[in-house]
Amino acid sequence: MMKKILLILIAALAVGLFFHFDLHQLLTLDGLKGSMDQFSQWREQSPVLVIGVFFIMYVLVTALSLPGAAILTLAAGALFGLLEGLVIVSFASSIGATLAFLVSRYLLRDTIQKRFPERLTAIDAGVAKEGAFYLFTLRLVPVFPFFLINLLMGVTAIKSWTFYWVSQIGMLAGTFVFVNAGTQLAQIDSLSGILSFNLIVSFALLGFFPLIAKAILNVFKKKRVYKNYTKPKKFDRNMVVIGAGAGGLVTSYIAAAVKAKVTLIEAGEMGGDCLNYGCVPSKAIIKSAKIAEQIRHGEHYGLENSTPQFSFKKVMARVHKVIADVAPHDSVERYTNLGVEVIKGYGKLIDPWTVEIKLNDGSKQTLTARTIVIATGARPFVPPLPGIEETGYVTSDTLWTKFAELDEAPKKLVVLGGGPIGCELAQSFARLGSSVTQIEMAERIMIKEDLEVSIFAHESLTESGVNILTSHQALRCETRDGKKYIVVKQQLDGKTQEVAIEYDELLCAVGRSARLKGYGLEELGIETNRTILTNEYLETLYPNIYAAGDIVGPYQFTHVAAHQGWYAAVNGLFGHLKKFKVDYRVIPWTTFIDPEVARVGLNEQDAIDKGIDFEITRFEFEELDRAITDSATKGFIKVITPKGKDKILGVTVVSEHAGDLIAEFVLAMKHGLGLNKILGTIHSYPTWAEGNKYAAGEWKRNHAPETVLNLLEKYHTWRRG
Numbered sequence: 135m136m137k138k139i140l141l142i143l144i145a146a147l148a149v150g151l152f153f154h155f156d157l158h159q160l161l162t163l164d165g166l167k168g169s170m171d172q173f174s175q176w177r178e179q180s181p182v183l184v185i186g187v188f189f190i191m192y193v194l195v196t197a198l199s200l201p202g203a204a205i206l207t208l209a210a211g212a213l214f215g216l217l218e219g220l221v222i223v224s225f226a227s228s229i230g231a232t233l234a235f236l237v238s239r240y241l242l243r244d245t246i247q248k249r250f251p252e253r254l255t256a257i258d259a260g261v262a263k264e265g266a267f268y269l270f271t272l273r274l275v276p277v278f279p280f281f282l283i284n285l286l287m288g289v290t291a292i293k294s295w296t297f298y299w300v301s302q303i304g305m306l307a308g309t310f311v312f313v314n315a316g317t318q319l320a321q322i323d324s325l326s327g328i329l330s331f332n333l334i335v336s337f338a339l340l341g342f343f344p345l346i347a348k349a350i351l352n353v354f355k356k357k358r359v360y361k362n363y364t365k366p367k368k369f370d371r372n373m374v375v376i377g378a379g380a381g382g383l384v385t386s387y388i389a390a391a392v393k394a395k396v397t398l399i400e401a402g403e404m405g406g407d408c409l410n411y412g413c414v415p416s417k418a419i420i421k422s423a424k425i426a427e428q429i430r431h432g433e434h435y436g437l438e439n440s441t442p443q444f445s446f447k448k449v450m451a452r453v454h455k456v457i458a459d460v461a462p463h464d465s466v467e468r469y470t471n472l473g474v475e476v477i478k479g480y481g482k483l484i485d486p487w488t489v490e491i492k493l494n495d496g497s498k499q500t501l502t503a504r505t506i507v508i509a510t511g512a513r514p515f516v517p518p519l520p521g522i523e524e525t526g527y528v529t530s531d532t533l534w535t536k537f538a539e540l541d542e543a544p545k546k547l548v549v550l551g552g553g554p555i556g557c558e559l560a561q562s563f564a565r566l567g568s569s570v571t572q573i574e575m576a577e578r579i580m581i582k583e584d585l586e587v588s589i590f591a592h593e594s595l596t597e598s599g600v601n602i603l604t605s606h607q608a609l610r611c612e613t614r615d616g617k618k619y620i621v622v623k624q625q626l627d628g629k630t631q632e633v634a635i636e637y638d639e640l641l642c643a644v645g646r647s648a649r650l651k652g653y654g655l656e657e658l659g660i661e662t663n664r665t666i667l668t669n670e671y672l673e674t675l676y677p678n679i680y681a682a683g684d685i686v687g688p689y690q691f692t693h694v695a696a697h698q699g700w701y702a703a704v705n706g707l708f709g710h711l712k713k714f715k716v717d718y719r720v721i722p723w724t725t726f727i728d729p730e731v732a733r734v735g736l737n738e739q740d741a742i743d744k745g746i747d748f749e750i751t752r753f754e755f756e757e758l759d760r761a762i763t764d765s766a767t768k769g770f771i772k773v774i775t776p777k778g779k780d781k782i783l784g785v786t787v788v789s790e791h792a793g794d795l796i797a798e799f800v801l802a803m804k805h806g807l808g809l810n811k812i813l814g815t816i817h818s819y820p821t822w823a824e825g826n827k828y829a830a831g832e833w834k835r836n837h838a839p840e841t842v843l844n845l846l847e848k849y850h851t852w853r854r855g
């Protein structure tokens with residue numbers, strides 16, 4: 135901070151001296167003309183010294199953003215002639231501009247980053263992609279003030295070297311015009327006369343040329359990917375969507391709603407992973423497990439503790455009934471009624487407009503479409519541990535069927551993975567009677583959340599009976615004397631220690647990988663890394679092929695897949711008229727352990743990592759009447775706001791119903807409402823949602839206007855007489 139203040143003082147002093155010694159008078163056209171004879175004389179006597187002094191002066195004027203650079207440029211022409219003047223000014227102006235740019239970066243970037251983190255991140259992303267082009271345009275078109283460009287670019291993340299060389303090249307034409315004009319100084323009456331309207335237009339055209347050229351190049355590049363294919367003259371469909379999970383369902387629903395002819399292809403079950411293997415069955419089993427736990431802890435509610443009597447088979451039957459009850463929402467019938475043609479079969483891309491469908495009866499059908507949307511989702515990742523295939527394992531894909539016939543929950547269950555899916559299932563199976571060991575390689579479970587949230591979750595799961603082993607890495611699976619073991623290693627005091635954990639069932643929940651193989655992505659050369667690569671409009675390498683959902687990421691949630699589905703449908707059908715960039719700014723998610731953990735926006739760790747000047751407001755549920763009536767007071771709301779402002783940057787809620795409570799903050803963030811607005815909203819009593827209002831109230835209390843309150847106290851004292 136001191137260094138910054140010192141720099142500001144030095145700059146202010148230099149500017150003060152500049153005006154104090156009337157140097158600005160010298161840097162006018164009349165001042166220059168009046169002193170020209172004297173300058174020329176000095177130049178005759180000591181040319182090197184004059185060049186040196188002129189150079190330094192030019193650098194200082196531009197570095198301090200002082201007025202007079204244009205006059206100095208004319209002076210260069212008049213004093214040194216066209217070529218020499220051009221070289222001197224070109225280097226001096228670029229160096230001066232870069233110094234101004236660096237000062238701006240040093241003084242302003244951090245502050246602006248802290249105040250407008252999201253906006254600056256978006257600008258930086260744009261600058262990283264096209265910064266040099268934009269800078270070149272700004273430099274070439276003389277209507278953009280020179281000093282402003284230096285200061286503004288300093289706030290962005292453009293590299294200093296890029297700034298320097300692009301500036302030097304970009305300013306060359308303008309410098310030439312001014313230096314050349316300077317060689318005829320006597321004939322110049324005003325600065326505005328130097329740049330004629332035609333010249334400005336020519337510069338503008340030159341400036342925009344690279345951007346226009348780039349746009350044209352992009353069009354050609356986009357077209358080039360199609361060069362080995364013949365585009366059909368007519369299409370069978372406006373859109374074909376592959377995959378009927380959340381992403382594909384929403385895409386096709388929207389396409390049909392706007393009267394497009396759309397076909398949805400699904401190889402497996404309608405509804406995809408969420409309905410059949412993911413959200414729905416997991417939330418169903420979580421509910422049964424929670425009831426079992428509440429019966430076990432009846433005393434908590436003034437009842438008697440007792441052992442829940444249940445058949446695991448019935449619990450699993452309920453899970454399947456829940457799936458069946460939700461299934462009509464995603465069914466072929468429903469979507470057909472909505473105007474979507476649904477084909478059960480395996481879709482494969484043949485060319486950028488053609489999909490071949492292997493129907494379930496073995497026959498094949500081919501469809502052409504102007505737009506294709508890939509929504510093929512992800513599948514559980516199974517770590518390649520030696521012995522795992524021999525000893526066997528389940529994943530979220532297989533456990534619901536495999537466990538359906540068990541009379542009891544697996545006696546010894548190992549859950550591999552400490553992410554949301556692993557945690558939800560570990561707690562549920564522990565509550566349903568399994569002896570669960572959960573293994574996590576990282577030092578804590580739910581690593582994406584704040585440390586205190588991980589600790590909270592760790593305690594909740596441990597209370598439910600889960601034995602959590604963090605910092606343990608799975609090495610191999612083996613069978614000894616008919617028993618199955620997973621061998622894990624732990625680093626303890628610098629030593630590696632191996633432990634073998636016996637299990638009846640091993641559940642792999644270490645992440646989910648996008649389905650990238652087997653349906654034509656490789657053949658068409660569609661770029662992938664761990665997911666399909668798309669631009670911000672969800673276009674793949676082929677602008678008419680889009681992707682949505684888990685296959686794209688970066689979030690693997692049903693609601694994000696659905697959100698992307700809207701963009702894939704709208705951009706896919708109307709992108710030639712107007713395209714929309716996917717908006718990922720306000721994405722909530724919930725981990726449905728008990729108590730739940732819900733998040734939107736930044737958590738404390740993110741705010742620290744981003745260098746934001748933030749503050750935390752907390753509300754503890756032990757203060758909430760409804761939490762007390764429900765004997766569920768554990769948990770908190772943690773709101774991140776910029777220092778001194780009520781703008782919500784992010785919220786973490788840990789409590790019963792946290793997944794529902796977060797919705798109010800999501801709405802507030804999405805529509806730019808601050809904590810004051812939440813505080814000013816009536817919440818019915820006694821509800822969990824009141825916690826949101828109290829969190830806002832906590833913020834308000836922390837920002838009470840002390841001076842005003844002190845005055846009010848005095849006023850009331852006076853009124854009492």
Ligand SMILES: Cc1cc2nc3c(=O)[nH]c(=O)nc-3n(C[C@H](O)[C@H](O)[C@H](O)COP(=O)(O)OP(=O)(O)OC[C@H]3O[C@@H](n4cnc5c(N)ncnc54)[C@H](O)[C@@H]3O)c2cc1C
Pocket residue numbers: 376377378379380381382399400401402403404405406407408409411412413414416479480481482509510511512530555649653682683684685690691692693694695726
């Ligand atoms: C245990 C578990 C719990 C979860 N809980 C939650 C939760 O609580 N909340 C949440 O938001 N998310 C949750 N998720 C994540 C959620 O399920 C996914 O994010 C969501 O299903 C992604 O939808 P999608 O459309 O991208 O893909 P999917 O749902 O995977 O659908 C893709 C579909 O494409 C089909 N397909 C693939 N290839 C082809 C082909 N070539 N031809 C035809 N069809 C094809 C597949 O059969 C599949 O049906 C959970 C996931 C799991 C595993």
